[in-house]
Amino acid sequence: MSSNPKSKKQIIFQEAAELFRDKGYPATSMRDLAERVGLKPSSFYSHIKSKEEILQKICFDSAEKFTIGMKEVCDTEATNKEKLQLLIRLHIKVATEDPTTATVFNDEWRHLSEPHLSNFLALRRDYESHFLKIIEAGISTQEFKQISPSLVLYTIINSLRWLHFANKPTKELSATQIENDLIQLLLQGVEKNVL
Amino acid sequence: MSSNPKSKKQIIFQEAAELFRDKGYPATSMRDLAERVGLKPSSFYSHIKSKEEILQKICFDSAEKFTIGMKEVCDTEATNKEKLQLLIRLHIKVATEDPTTATVFNDEWRHLSEPHLSNFLALRRDYESHFLKIIEAGISTQEFKQISPSLVLYTIINSLRWLHFANKPTKELSATQIENDLIQLLLQGVEKNVL
Structure with a gap:
């Protein structure tokens, strides 16, 4: 077997993401990870120092996207309506291009240790605050309905959180159709109707 | 301390739900649970046989609702539109009347052992299949837009999944306002516009 640390590391991250998704982060041991990629623990530690290193990379890579x-x-x-459409597309893209990583990012971030947890939450607050400003701006320009902006924010963000579950029955839909249907579904609920 | 097994058991279930929510189910031990309610392990086992007994009760009580x-x-x-409104109210009610239990129900069910896991998933499939039929019926009566019914189902169900997070900034909204805003937000995205 040729030694290619970089590609081996990528394999480890992908397999680790699957294990975290299936067993949950706390229940996954370094031994589980080593076995999964077919390495002895001693050899495994030359690639990865701790399982938290993997969780950090998954969480912060996704946050960066x-x-x-x-x-x-x-x-x-763009108008606020167009910005909201772009954000919905962004959530769909991140969730569907790497569903395993998206699952871990969504469900396992709370197991980050400090100061990483605080940094992660700061990034999330920053993202949500920009998202909220777009909704508020759209309400003031009358593009969007007069609905509590934080209610709109969390409803939309969470309405897109199931897309990373590969076993859900959306296989018959193309990525474009999912995008268009979701934008229609969400936007026409947020947009102010012109009478 | 007077011995009242029933009320003690209720306290145990509530404290256990909080521990499962904070630490995750796999990382919570029977010792943690006993310490939390101030009982010695030997005394604790007279109330509860295993932590899975608690998880089962939480998951199946919520599923029953x-x-x-x-x-x-x-x-x-009712019309399909009214049925959908009633279902949105049902999700809001379950999520807000006992947020801790709702969190555990949402995030920890996958740790159920067999045959409980299969039974739980069967109940969920049954619920989702009834939900889907209402959406499909509403599409055929032209109450709802022509959007993939499963996309509508999962978007709506998940859009309501954040309500159990007590730390989200909805404290300024009354329960009635949350219900009305969410129904307006979701329904007007699903309803077919009359031109």
């Missing part, structure tokens, strides 16, 4: 995506949206000259 | 609620909805002569 949202941070970068939000910055791109905020930098556009 | 949904099963009973769905039966009531299906037994009405």
Whole structure:
């Protein structure tokens, strides 16, 4: 077997994400991880120092996708309605392009140790605060209905949280159809109807 | 201390739900539970045989609320739109009247052992299949838009899953306002617009 630390590391991260998803992070041991990728513990530790290193990478890589995506949206000259559409597309993209990682990001972040947990939560608060400003701006321009902005925020964010479950019956839908249907479903609930 | 097994048991279930929510089910030991309620392990075992007994009760009690609620909805002569409104109210009620239990029900059910896990999933499939039929019926009567019924189902169910997080900024909203805002938000995205 040739030694290619980088690709071996990538395999470890992918397999670890699957184990965290299936067993939960606390119940997954370094031994489980080593067995999963077919390495002896001693050899495994030369690639990965701790299972938290993997959880950190998964959580902060995913958070970065949202941070970068939000910055791109905020930098556009789009209307608030268009910005919201772009954000819905961003959530769908992150959830569907790597469903396993998205599951771990969504469900296991609370097992981060300090100061990583605080840093992660700060990134999330920052993301949500930008999202909230777009909703508030859209309400003041009358693009969106007069509904509590935080209620709109959490309803939309969470309405997109199931997409990473690969076993849900959406296999018959194309990615484009899912995007278009979801935007129609969510936007027409948020948009102010023109009478 | 007077011995009142029933009320002691209720306290144990409530404290256990909080521990499962905070530490996750796998990381919570019987010792943690006994310490939490101030009982010696030997005395604790006279009330509770295993931590899974508690998880089972939480999961199946919550599932029963949904099963009973769905039966009531299906037994009405309401339109599909009204049925959907009733179901949204049901989800809000279950999530807000006991947020701790709702969190455990939502996040920890996958740790049930067999045959309980299969039974739990069968109840959930049954609930979702009734929910789906109401959406499909509403599409065929043109009350709802032509959007993939399963997409509508999972989007709505998950859009209501954050309500049990007590730390979310909805304290300023009354329960009635949350219900009305959410129904407006979700329904007007699902309802077919009359042109």
